[in-house]
Amino acid sequence: MHRTARPALLFLAIAALLPAIPAAAQDFSKVKVESTKVAEGVYALKGAGGNLGLVVGGDRAFLVDDQYAPLVPKIRAAIAAITDKPVSFVLNTHWHGDHTGGNEAFAEAGALVVAHDNVRTRMSSDQFVAAFDRTVPAAPKAALPVVTFNDQVTFHVGGHTVQAIHIPNGHTDGDAIVHLKEVDVIHTGDLVFYGLYPVIDYSNGGSLKGMADATARLLAMSDADTRFIPGHGPVVVGRQEIAEYLEMLRVVHARLETLIGEGKTLEQVLAAKPTAEFDAKWGQGFLPPDRWVTINYNGMVPATEAAR
DSSP states (O other): OOOOOOHHHHHHHHHTTOTTSOGGGSOOTTOOOEEEEEETTEEEEESSSSOEEEEEOSSOEEEEOOOOGGGHHHHHHHHHTTOOSOEEEEEOSSSOHHHHTTHHHHHHTTOEEEEEHHHHHHHTSOEEEGGGTEEEOOOOGGGSOSEEESSEEEEEETTEEEEEEEOOSSSSSSOEEEEETTTTEEEEEEEEETTSOOOOOGGGTOOHHHHHHHHHHHHHHOOTTOEEEEEESSSOBOHHHHHHHHHHHHHHHHHHHHHHHTTOOHHHHHHHOTTGGGHHHHTTSSSOHHHHHHHHHHHHHHHHHHHO
16 A cells, blocks of 8 residues: 555656647557456556546446546456446546546547536636646547536445545645445545655645645545545555545645745755655655655745735
8 A cells, every 4th residue: 555656657647737748649558457446346447647436336337537548448448347337427536637538538438527617617728737837738628527516416326326526726626536435435536646745736726735634624534444546656545544645745734834934935945855754755756855845835935925
């Protein structure tokens, strides 16, 4: 449970935010989509991009996220090895391309794509991601969610109650988690990057404080037996791992808030090493410590100045 994502796959996962490296130009030939049974009728799939969730009912299947368009055949093959039921619904946990790239293909095959209202809004036009200084072009119309919700929506899939719940302003402004009450499983989307510092999309409504608040909400919804499917990292973690992640987010946020409140420059904040004791566990992924601190500093400073 404590292994970080492999660097090559993690790069592909984040590359959706970097349109200078479009999915079509990336090499997915060596990517394997592997499945793990999480509970009865519930599976996690790992490939390149966000971890997928699959709920299998008596007559249909429900897919949480769909990674990149070139991986759809491999995703379908992994699903076919589990069930012959058709994928009737695809739920996007947010708008980033490593979670929505397969929308068009699954929609063409008959799946209904569902997401929070802000996901369709973001996907409908070009979006700027300041953390990577990139503009992400609008998605094709055929890839847009056709059903959107504001607060939450519930699906009934062959004995599974699948509850999609909007968690505001964490990773983005359109995040949704998926709660499967009967089997005590929660798909967190990119509110949780386990074992690595998380990407926070400040340009599109995200914040470090929001990530911490969202993680605290996940803990409040769980018990000792709850299994979580994180957006990135290992496909299944437990409550203790989520608690460790929350501690890291809370401590780093409090330190940055203090340093920024004291008027420290970015150079001074970096020199203070606010993530020092967390770097060995969380700082070995796509975002090294200084890069992650810089993203959060740049995202938090405008909010701090506005409050003055």
